[in-house]
Amino acid sequence: MELVQLDVTDATSVSTAVASVIRRAGRIDILVNNAGVGIIGAAEESSVAQAQQLFDTNFFGLVRLTREVLPHLRAQGGGRIINIGSVLGLLPAPYAALYSASKHAVEGTRGLWTMKPGNSACGCQSSNPVSPRPRSAPMPSMPIH
Template structure:
């Protein structure tokens, strides 16, 4: 019997690639989108869900359970980028980013857990980011929201052990997706003291996404996690240096690591 998988943010980017890949492997996939009617060519069904709206989360999960009778795997993929000098990003945008990247996934988890507990089985995969392992300049809010999801997963895993429900993080590096077009960019203000440093860093970040890896690599990694009986807490998927940067942070003195990051971003 094929497993039933719900992927938030399944209409584009990593979510779409993962959904198409897993569909081809025989899984029954439901993706989500805030406006599923826009994606008539989707290779798997899309249900309406906005992670910032609890009512739509409840409705979407109920729809999947009603149609399939169960839910085996949740892939918490929906997320949003945000860039800018922390001092200059409006509070409302910071809160909106946390609603999407942190509170949204938590609310989807809360909605699926009763069903998985009743089944006495389930797997939850939170798509985080390698950026969540370090505070990156002009991506500090994004790093913080993804890092928060990484950490809370560590705690959640232990709480769920008695129910035979597994939870893990899969942290991607830079992949060739449309995240740069959809992220919130604080404007590069001519009068800002950060004009030059932020402008240069923003151009570098966008180039990283444009030259990023094929999202299929992320899909293959998620399939390996699905096929692992007892997943680890953390998986990293990306180019060698992106993953190695996490190792360097563990072993290098703080100031040395900070200097490496500043040199990388030409600050």
């Protein structure tokens, strides 16, 4: 197994890492979006800059990687994307408002990648540690109009 350095908050790092994997392995079969950070405290106690950093990792990192990998999955005829969420994305908790909001955004991506017409090459799945089972959003085989 080879490790690839990656910073999900940096678009160049994401592109370089994905290209490196494809160059070494010839393909990508699975993407597990698992990067995450947290902020503990009431929402009003955190700065906007802290909230932006949180969302940049927890949500926009997932978006960057998925946008970079998905065309390869489509081109090769299949693959899987797994987004690791949190129960706090479903049920907010005290002193975790911003973290909960970022994980709620992750939950919202479950169907996002299925909205493009003809998007049939891979499945997208969301999971969190206390979910009884993963929630899948299979890619439609027919275009959505």
